[in-house]
Amino acid sequence: MFKHTKAFSGFSVNDIAKAKKFYGETLGLDVEDMDGMLQLNINGGGQIIIYAKDNHMPASYTMLNFPVKNIEEAVDGLTARGVRFLQYNEPIKTDERGICRNGWPLIAWFEDPAGNILSVLQTEKG
Template identity: 30%
Template sequence: MLETCVTYSVLPASDLRRATAWYRDKLELEPEQTNEGGVLYGTGSDAKIYVYETANAGTAKNTSMCWLVDDIEATMAHLRERGVEFADYDFPGLTTVNGIATDEMGRSAWFQDSEGNYLCLTQPT
């Protein structure tokens, strides 16, 4: 039943104004809808991102959302020009080179938004 449904990500923000500015300035996303509780973004497909204000923002230490991209290096270069910093990891099971980890599923790179949410780019194999 759910395999045919469109999903959307819900991301927490401790400061919605700051988060909205970050998503605009760093990721070039403009809100589709805004209400008192949050901001809804489109992503170029049917998928959506809803950013809402809560004191719980930034407490998750896991990946909250991933974008599937065709060219991870080009996407990273563009985001780096806009001030996005990518994480480097070096521990068993995950090592990055220039911010990119490679495994059997593809290549991935992680960064944090202004609220401490871990976001990801993935170029599937």
């Protein structure tokens, strides 16, 4: 039934203006205003809708993953833009920079202004 339908995902935030600034300026994504919502236009043609929700509850899982060729450069670049990486001890362990090096892929998690969890993950072994 949906084999030829182009699907997209969406998630909520508690402040559209903060989300627009974070996703557009901090992460450098193409963000489009859509009647009180945002549309992230992802490289390759994908789209993600972000909508405001008064009783927003951040996801307790990774909502959005950004593949990168070099996780060290990605973490450094985002840190320079004010992004703080999450620290985990169990069941996974991150280093002082927030990078999990236990297995593959290398991955580091951070939050958007609404508390949703995002990640950068290295797509190539270096």
